[in-house]
Amino acid sequence: MQSELSGGFTQAPQQAAQAFRACLEAMARPGQVQAIRGAAPPAPLSPAAGAVLLTLVDQAVTLHLAPSHDTPAIRAWVAFHCGAQLVDAEQADFALGTWAALGPIERFAIGTPDYPDRSATLIVEMAAFGAANARLSGPGIASVQEADLPAIPAIQQNHAQFPLGLDFLLCSGAQVFGLPRSTKVEAL
Amino acid sequence: MYVATKGGERAIEAAHAWLAEERRGDPAVPELSLAQIREQMALAVNRVMAEGSLFDPDLxxxxxxxxxxxxxxxxxxIRxxxxxxxxxxxxxxIATEDMAITRRVSATFKDIPGGQIxxxxxxxxxxxxxxxxxxxxxxxPTAACKPADANPAPHILALLDRDELMEPLEHSDATPPDLTREPLEMPAERALRLQALTRGDEGFVLSMAYSTQRGYGRTHAFVGELRIGRCAVEMDIPELGFSVEIGEVELSECETVNQFTGSKTEPPQFTRGYGLVFGQNERKAISMSLVDRALRWQELGEDDTGAPAQDAEFVLYHCxxxxxxxxxxxxKLPHYVDFQSELELIRRLRRDAKAPQQEAAQ
Amino acid sequence: MSDQAYNFAYLDEATKRMIRRAILKGLAVPGYQVPFASREMPMPYGWGTGGVQVTAACLTPEDTLKVIDQGADDTTNAVSIRTFFERTAGVATTTQTAQASVIQTRHRIPEEPLRAGQILVYQVPIPEPLRFLEPRESETRKMHALEEYGLMHVKLYEDIARHGEISTAYAYPVRVEGRYVMDPSPIPKFDNPKLGNCPAIQLFGAGREQRIYALPPYCDVVSLDFEDHPFTPSKADHDCDLCGCATSYLDEVITDDQGGRMFVCSDTDFCETRRDAGHRGRLSPEETA
Incomplete structure (x- = not known):
């Protein structure tokens, strides 16, 4: 029986560390898909996005739930396991939803020239990682890496603002890949 | 013959054992109890609590x-x-006006409501x-006792406030920033500066305050009031719907009255400096008030004279x-690697510097 | 066995989350120093509190940890930090670079090339490369924001004018991805070329200064120089007297008061591995077998 009390890490310190390493590899190696485990959140939240939330989101940060994921079950689960304050897109440190529901992404904080780290991280739910539609290059990529991105021009515009910009963790099932603002994207 | 040094682990263990032995000192001398330190080294205990930011005399x-x-x-x-x-x-x-006072002096008025103690x-x-x-x-030793004064002992600066001679105090219910939970960031608001000063090194804050008295950012300070005593600490318990007293802390509080002839933005008035420290620690409380006042030059429209005590970044990053x-x-930790790179550099620079001289000599 | 009185890897989970968020932002903006609410650790500032916090936030029970100071596993502070994590995280430890998944270091990059799957955590004393040119954080932050690095180039150029070369031998500044000027921590400039295009993740922790920064793998890292005065990594002009290696960074060891000295690899694991493989140097003991 799924309740808001279940689906968290059962061994938080160890599982959070493992999930973080998946996030770390994801953000360090853009486009490379990583396995991430430990969470069993209520649908439509994927296990991957659930684990990301448990690993990075807590009372010290704000979270925006896009309409695709703004359900009573997810609100209750997030309230119990993360305790993050739910806010509008403009105030969010983290945001969760499908690409369509999160947009327009221009609403999110991209940091300031003094503090480019004060930018939102978007946790993007994807139905599946399909055939690659983009070629990635930049820090973290030896030569090139291909990936299936939910949008291309918007992500190119995000990169153009470097060192400001948003960072993305794209989730599907129990997998995640990262797309930091530093990654250059070309359509295939 | 050189052998790569092994045994760092053994050295550390041996050092710790030796340290423990030295700590105990001559075993023929009775061991100190915590109660003895707490009761008879109370001012040392106070300093550790103040700069450790934790009120617990036993710890x-x-x-x-x-x-x-x-x-x-x-x-x-402790930290x-x-x-x-x-x-x-x-x-x-905490309400310091309700303090159970053990010491209270004002340098600005001979007689004060509630009395000088x-x-x-x-x-x-x-x-x-x-x-x-x-x-x-x-x-x-015993000291003579008299019953506690039932009369209230209001803050002296509050009395000056009524005559509108003091700069108005801005009240705020905003949650103050927490130096121990957020990285220090400039410019630092007053609440954050006070937090840094109260846990700052007593010697550093003292010397900074002293430098203002000698003209490096002079603030014309009078000790309006120095009070020491115990204050109740209360906490709201959401489940109960009201607050309960969870204990009490000893505090030293200093409020300075600073002459101020006015600036481009502010009228002539008295201004304030504030110090609040755990335990009886009046040197620190007074020092803190002077440095607090010196750091307020900007909001009072004063000139930056370039004095160290006016420089928030300097004071807060080094206190x-x-x-x-x-x-x-x-x-004192190993720096062999860095030093080796410097050795090579200096040797090379010396060689290069000598070469033209030798050429010239030939 | 880990110490049950403390959480896995010592830090509480909220603190680890805070550090983890800072690390990810650091990876997203390579070379930019992310402020973080460094905690007071049970070891002094200057002993690697930043590196220890970053390592604590990264360690999983499956990791194998290596800790080096000055390239050596057996320097006292390396021993102390390794013991700390054995106690608080119960992780396996090693002195072999190849066996380690997480390596915490002070002042060196191991000689053996790092690989994907490894994390190198640097202890950083002063993370701000501009600090000795401009002591104010408020000013240096602006300089990074405006990409205003003229002051650094002027300083390096003055060096060349005075000494004929850049007189920085360690903590030699680098430019990351053509954007941020970064302090690589006090590694000898010999190690600078290993910073770029590295398959491993490199994380930098400065506890007292409350900053974390990062280099993702295969990052573009350039040591600052001038066209007419290109950067040159340098080392003592000797071979290792124990393993004979001609390309490793060397410690100079004074052997007597008559000017006697010898040169040995600063990376003790590297040197031992070579000796085990039969390599010999000038002062290697005679084979007794």
């Missing part, structure tokens, strides 16, 4: 014992312990070594003795 006494009386080391032990403590909530602001102070002791203390077993002593002492 401070333990830290002093463990640190062999090195107070900065003791403060470090490292403090960071591991879970936080259940925040207390309500000299209290347990060194102020008028003649600093003559008391050799009688060297002999143990002296009779327990913490745990940061300072760590970084200072770390230069």
């Amino acid at each position: 401070a006494a333990l830290a002093i014992k463990q640190a062999r009386g090195d107070l900065i080391e003791a403060i470090f032990l 490292a312990y403090r960071t591991t403590l879970p936080r259940f909530g925040a207390s309500l602001p 000299l209290g347990p102070t060194f102020d008028y002791t003649h600093r003559l070594l008391d050799f009688k203390l060297a002999a143990e077993g002296a009779p327990v 913490d003795n745990i940061q300072a002593t760590g970084f200072l002492e770390h230069i």
Whole structure:
């Protein structure tokens, strides 16, 4: 029986560390898909996005739930396991939803020239990682890496603002890949 | 024959064992109890609590014992312990006007409502070594008692406030920033500056304050009031719907009245400096008030004279003795690698510098 | 066995989350120093509190940890930090670079090339490369924001004018991805070329200064120089007297008071591995077998 009390890490310190390493590899190696485990959140939240939330989101940060994921079950689960304050897109440190529901992404904080780290991280739910539609290059990529991105021009515009910009963790099932603002994207 | 040094682990173990032995000292001398430190080294305990940012006299006494009386080391032990403590909530602001006073002096008024109380102070002791203390077993000293004054003892600055001679105090219910939970960021608001000063090194804050008195950012300070005593700490308990007293803390509070002839933005008036420290620690409380006032030059429209005590970035980044002593002492750790790279550089530069001279000589 | 009185890897989970968020932002903006609420650790500032916090936030029970100071596993502070994590995280430890998944270091990059799957955590004393040119954080932050690095180039150029070369031998500044000027921590400039295009993740922790920064793998890292005065990594002009290696960074060891000295690899694991493989140097003991 799924309740808001279940689906968290059962061994938080160890599982959070493992999930973080998946996030770390994801953000360090853009486009490379990583396995991430430990969470069993209520649908439509994927296990991957659930684990990301448990690993990075807590009372010290704000979270925006896009309409695709703004359900009573997810609100209750997030309230119990993360305790993050739910806010509008403009105030969010983290945001969760499908690409369509999160947009327009221009609403999110991209940091300031003094503090480019004060930018939102978007946790993007994807139905599946399909055939690659983009070629990635930049820090973290030896030569090139291909990936299936939910949008291309918007992500190119995000990169153009470097060192400001948003960072993305794209989730599907129990997998995640990262797309930091530093990654250059070309359509295939 | 050189053999790569092994045995760092054994060296550390041996050092710790030796340290423990030295800490105990001559076993023929009775061991110090925590109660003895707490009761008879109370001002050391107070300093450790103030700069350790943790009010717990027993733990401070333990830290002093463990640190062999090195107070900065003791403060470090308390800080490292403090960071591991879970936080259940925040207390309500304490009401220092309701303090159970043991000492209260005003340098600005001869007679004050609630009275001046000299209290347990060194102020008028003649600093003559008391050799009688060297002999143990002296009779327990007792002081005459009188019933506590039932009259209220309002803050002296509040009285000046009524005459509108003081700069108005801005009240705020905003949650103050927490230096121990957020990285220090400039410019720092006053609440953050005060937080840094109250846990700042006593010697550093004292010297900064002293420098303002000698003209490096002069603030024309009078001790409007210095009060020491115990205050109740209350906490809101959401489940109960009201606040309950969870304990009390001893505090030293200093409010300075500073002459101020006005600036481009502010009228002539008296301005304030504020100091609040755990325990009886009036040197620190007064120092803190002077430095606080000096750091307020910008909001009062005063000139930046370039004095160190006016420079918030300088004061706040250097007042913490745990940061300072760590970084200072770390230069005794191995730096073979860096030094080797410097050796090569200096040798090369010397060789290059000599070469033209030799050429010229030929 | 880990110490049950403390959480896995010592830090509480909220603190680890805070550090983890800072690390990810650091990876997203390579070379930019992310402020973080460094905690007071049970070891002094200057002893690697930043590196220890970053390592604590990264360690999983499956990791194998290596800790080096000055390239050596057996320097006292390396021993102390390794013991700390054995106690608080119960992780396996090693002295072999190839066996380690997480390596915490002070002042060196191991000689053996790092690989994907490894994390190198640097202890950093002063993370701000501009600090000795401009002591104010408020000013240096602006300089990074405006990409205003003229002051640094002026300083380096003055060096060349005075000494004929850049007189920085360690903590030699680098430019990351053509954007941020970064302090690589006090590694000898010999190690600078290993910073770029590295398959491993490199994380930098400065506890007292409350900053974390990062280099993702295969990052573009350039040591600052001038066209007419290109950067040159340098080392003592000797071979290792124990393993004979001609390309490793060397410690100079004084052997007597008559000017006698010898040169040995600063990376002790590297040197031992070579000796085990039969390599010999000038002062290697005679084979007794």
